[in-house]
Amino acid sequence: MSDRSDKTLPKGTLNTFSGVFTPSILTILGIILFLRLGYVVGSAGLMQALVIIAIANVISVLTSFSLAAIATNIKVKGGGDYYLISRTLGPEFGGALGLVLFLAQSVSIAFYCIGFGEALSSIMSNSGSFMTPQIIAAVAVAFLFVLAWVGADLATKFQYVVMAFLTIALISFYIGGFSNWNTSLIGANWTKPLGGPGFWVIFAIFFPAVTGFTQGVSMSGDLKDPGKSLPTGTFLAVAISIVIYFSVAVIFAATSTTEILSVDYSAMNKISRWGFFIDAGVIAATLSSAMASFLGAPRILQSLAGDRIFSFLIPFAKGFGPSQNPRRGVLLSGLIAIITIALGQLDLIARLVSMFFLISYGLLNYATFFEAKAASPSFRPRFRWYHPVLSLMGFVTCLGVMLAIDLKMGIVAIAILFAIYQYLQRTAGPSRWADSQRSHHLQRVRENLMAAGSDPDHPRDWRPYILALSDDQERRKNLLEFASLIEGGSGITTVARFLQGSGPRMRKERKAAADALKKEILQHRKDAFSLVVSGPEPQTALETTIQSFGLGTIHANTVLLNWMKENTPQDEPNSHIRNRQTIRYGESLRTAFRMGCHIVILHAPAEKWNSLSEIDPEKHSIDVWWQGDDTSRLMLLLAFMVTKNQQWSEAIIRVFAINYDDDSAENMAELQKMLEDARIEADANIVLNDKKEKNDGSRNSNDTEENTNENIFAELSNDSSLTFLPFTIKNSIPVDIYGNPVEHLLPKLGVTALVMAGQDVALDAEPEEGDAAIIAQALDALEMANQRASRAEKEAFKAAEIATEKMQEIELSGGRFDEKMIAKLQAALKARQNADIAAKKALKEQAKSSDAAKEAEALGAAPVKTIPGKES
Numbered sequence: 026m027s028d029r030s031d032k033t034l035p036k037g038t039l040n041t042f043s044g045v046f047t048p049s050i051l052t053i054l055g056i057i058l059f060l061r062l063g064y065v066v067g068s069a070g071l072m073q074a075l076v077i078i079a080i081a082n083v084i085s086v087l088t089s090f091s092l093a094a095i096a097t098n099i100k101v102k103g104g105g106d107y108y109l110i111s112r113t114l115g116p117e118f119g120g121a122l123g124l125v126l127f128l129a130q131s132v133s134i135a136f137y138c139i140g141f142g143e144a145l146s147s148i149m150s151n152s153g154s155f156m157t158p159q160i161i162a163a164v165a166v167a168f169l170f171v172l173a174w175v176g177a178d179l180a181t182k183f184q185y186v187v188m189a190f191l192t193i194a195l196i197s198f199y200i201g202g203f204s205n206w207n208t209s210l211i212g213a214n215w216t217k218p219l220g221g222p223g224f225w226v227i228f229a230i231f232f233p234a235v236t237g238f239t240q241g242v243s244m245s246g247d248l249k250d251p252g253k254s255l256p257t258g259t260f261l262a263v264a265i266s267i268v269i270y271f272s273v274a275v276i277f278a279a280t281s282t283t284e285i286l287s288v289d290y291s292a293m294n295k296i297s298r299w300g301f302f303i304d305a306g307v308i309a310a311t312l313s314s315a316m317a318s319f320l321g322a323p324r325i326l327q328s329l330a331g332d333r334i335f336s337f338l339i340p341f342a343k344g345f346g347p348s349q350n351p352r353r354g355v356l357l358s359g360l361i362a363i364i365t366i367a368l369g370q371l372d373l374i375a376r377l378v379s380m381f382f383l384i385s386y387g388l389l390n391y392a393t394f395f396e397a398k399a400a401s402p403s404f405r406p407r408f409r410w411y412h413p414v415l416s417l418m419g420f421v422t423c424l425g426v427m428l429a430i431d432l433k434m435g436i437v438a439i440a441i442l443f444a445i446y447q448y449l450q451r452t453a454g455p456s457r458w459a460d461s462q463r464s465h466h467l468q469r470v471r472e473n474l475m476a477a478g479s480d481p482d483h484p485r486d487w488r489p490y491i492l493a494l495s496d497d498q499e500r501r502k503n504l505l506e507f508a509s510l511i512e513g514g515s516g517i518t519t520v521a522r523f524l525q526g527s528g529p530r531m532r533k534e535r536k537a538a539a540d541a542l543k544k545e546i547l548q549h550r551k552d553a554f555s556l557v558v559s560g561p562e563p564q565t566a567l568e569t570t571i572q573s574f575g576l577g578t579i580h581a582n583t584v585l586l587n588w589m590k591e592n593t594p595q596d597e598p599n600s601h602i603r604n605r606q607t608i609r610y611g612e613s614l615r616t617a618f619r620m621g622c623h624i625v626i627l628h629a630p631a632e633k634w635n636s637l638s639e640i641d642p643e644k645h646s647i648d649v650w651w652q653g654d655d656t657s658r659l660m661l662l663l664a665f666m667v668t669k670n671q672q673w674s675e676a677i678i679r680v681f682a683i684n685y686d687d688d689s690a691e692n693m694a695e696l697q698k699m700l701e702d703a704r705i706e707a708d709a710n711i712v713l714n715d716k717k718e719k720n721d722g723s724r725n726s727n728d729t730e731e732n733t734n735e736n737i738f739a740e741l742s743n744d745s746s747l748t749f750l751p752f753t754i755k756n757s758i759p760v761d762i763y764g765n766p767v768e769h770l771l772p773k774l775g776v777t778a779l780v781m782a783g784q785d786v787a788l789d790a791e792p793e794e795g796d797a798a799i800i801a802q803a804l805d806a807l808e809m810a811n812q813r814a815s816r817a818e819k820e821a822f823k824a825a826e827i828a829t830e831k832m833q834e835i836e837l838s839g840g841r842f843d844e845k846m847i848a849k850l851q852a853a854l855k856a857r858q859n860a861d862i863a864a865k866k867a868l869k870e871q872a873k874s875s876d877a878a879k880e881a882e883a884l885g886a887a888p889v890k891t892i893p894g895k896e897s
Contacts, residue, residue, distance in 0.1 A: 045258025051313035052237025067286025087419030091393035093256030104328025130322035135365035137315035194306025202276035323354025380438035387423030399464035489516035513666030611757035645676035
């Protein structure tokens with residue numbers, strides 16, 4: 026946002042006519058109208074000239090619709106196009122466009138003043154004046170600088186004088202044109218003459234004529250009511266200019282030949298009733314266009330500087346006087362204009378400037394389309410004649426015209442804009458305003474969640490949705506970093522805290538804790554979420570959180586937490602406190618496990634965790650203690666996810682399998698085959714321990730055996746950077762695979778992740794497996810049921826037809842019951858019986874088909890059709 030609060034922003038003084046319509050129409054009716062439109066008609070013919078005018082104005086009309094929609098949806102402040110785009114597409118797009126628009130409009134001052142200099146020099150050439158176009162242009166810049174320095178009010182009064190000259194010049198031209206009207210010339214001038222320049226070359230010459238319709242937008246900060254003035258003034262200016270350009274083109278074709286128009290830039294002067302008014306109009310048009318740019322460019326710079334996107338521009342945010350006139354920006358724009366005049370090479374720069382204007386119109390259209398398609402309830406423009414398709418058409422038209430006019434220069438302009446955008450993406454801080462990007466992301470979330478929900482779950486789609494539980498700020502940082510590792514760039518982490526209590530006071534505490542947690546997380550990670558839950562009892566709050574956390578198909582599937590603090594040793598007198606803590610801890614783990622979540626416990630003392638950063642990345646190793654179950658497969662998968670981090674990409678995964686009785690070649694081949702099927706590179710090792718079968722309920726009485734088991738882990742994994750170790754819960758106490766309390770083992774290892782799988786884990790699942798396969802089987806069964814029902818229905822219908830035919834034969838017999846008729850009666854009765862049996866069979870098959878359809882839908886298949894019953 027600007028460095029001024031909304032309460033201190035100056036109140037605008039300009040209305041629709043003075044602030045929007047006047048600068049827009051004066052910029053549109055510029056030097057192209059007076060000195061180049063005749064050339065366009067003469068070089069392209071009237072038909073192509075009208076097409077050129079139409080295409081150019083399609084851009085202005087479509088962009089005006091976008092402008093009207095977005096300007097009536099938000100309160101438009103200073104900065105015009107820049108403000109609208111930055112508040113919609115964000116500071117990166119807005120900053121890139123704002124900078125190039127300021128430069129483009131500042132350079133445009135020089136173009137218009139050069140045009141003024143050439144026109145005045147041509148008028149003065151008969152008097153032998155020594156004034157060159159460059160000197161005249163410099164004097165004009167100095168004059169306009171004074172007007173802009175004083176402020177928009179004085180400049181606006183000057184524009185009224187210019188408007189009067191333009192009006193008189195056009196009246197003079199229309200009088201002269203209708204006086205010399207020759208209908209036959211229109212037919213002769215209708216088609217393009219031979220040997221003329223190409224269509225897009227002529228279009229490029231004409232297009233600058235319509236680039237002024239957003240000049241009023243640049244004055245948005247000086248308007249009394251921007252939301253009303255911007256659409257009204259812009260549409261009015263565009264509509265009147267369209268009528269003028271089409272009518273002037275037709276008059277050119279009806280009064281002069283294409284041969285004259287294509288070579289005589291002063292044709293308008295000769296057609297006019299009073300030619301000197303055209304000279305005055307040319308001078309007025311060029312000065313008014315330059316004045317509009319002189320007013321607009323500094324205000325774009327001021328708004329851009331006030332948003333603090335570029336630190337070196339901040340001094341230009343300062344305004345002077347009651348209207349906060351951007352004098353520093355006026356000074357810089359004037360300096361750029363003078364330098365541009367001195368350098369020359371205007372043609373090359375002019376083409377680049379035209380590209381920047383086209384990009385700004387294209388982005389304005391895209392920003393409006395972007396805002397509309399985000400489907401945010403906040404998009405409620407008061408302008409009712411709008412549809413997103415109009416903005417999309419405007420964006421595509423701008424892009425196509427830009428590349429058609431000058432492909433190379435268009436690519437250069439896009440490259441410059443993209444380079445600034447990339448720079449801002451890396452350097453810009455948090456956005457100082459709410460743009461539409463978040464609404465767009467939320468709409469995409471909705472669409473993607475709905476799409477994902479329509480497909481059945483499959484092991485191939487699994488990714489970690491982590492619920493990280495921590496009430497310890499000191500250790501939360503390590504937990505966040507570890508969560509990022511096991512996410513592997515594909516999961517989502519939410520850090521949760523539990524507060525015990527209820528009532529209004531707790532609601533305030535929860536709000537404060539949530540704000541603090543969010544701020545803390547942002548210091549370490551920008552891709553994690555926060556959650557604070559309060560309740561009368563933590564255990565219930567945990568269970569409720571795991572059940573209710575998530576949206577659509579996204580639910581927490583992994584609970585991550587730190588190992589208990591080792592601050593109450595077992596050998597101290599208050600070890601009973603430690604025991605109670607261990608039991609409560611185990612009960613929390615059991616709760617998460619019952620909810621179907623994987624559990625990962627991080628044991629990372631500060632000194633061990635910090636030492637990881639001192640290890641060369643290529644020397645990292647990750648150990649996985651394998652026992653051939655779901656927990657083992659989960660640990661192997663998490664180890665692989667860790668290696669997707671750049672700092673761990675060279676780490677070696679070592680698998681220590683303890684589920685084999687011997688290390689035979691067959692067992693080793695089986696272990697290697699498992700890794701190959703899982704498509705995870707790892708060193709396979711089989712670990713034998715003869716004592717593990719002896720370990721039973723007497724574990725606590727046999728310290729030597731317990732120490733032996735612990736030494737196996739310590740001996741093989743003491744040099745590991747990270748160890749994944751399976752655990753289970755026994756008597757509410759976490760124990761290792763040998764049944765020993767893990768708290769005895771952890772001090773002997775480095776950074777360790779204890780893992781327990783809460784659901785099935787498949788590393789080598791095929792696309793045809795899982796719920797998709799079950800649904801496919803159900804759909805196959807449904808198809809067979811439909812086929813059987815269809816056959817039964819046809820049989821019942823055929824049997825009913827036979828029974829009907831037999832009964833009709835009996836009725837036609839006249840009631841004579843001889844042996845032949847008795848046989849027919851028996852056949853009819855048999856046919857009716859067969860029809861009844863077939864009908865019952867058809868009903869049963871239809872019921873089976875309906876049941877099969879319900880079963881398929883219950884498994885997640887889309888609604889399916891059954892064979893409808895027919896009356897037989």
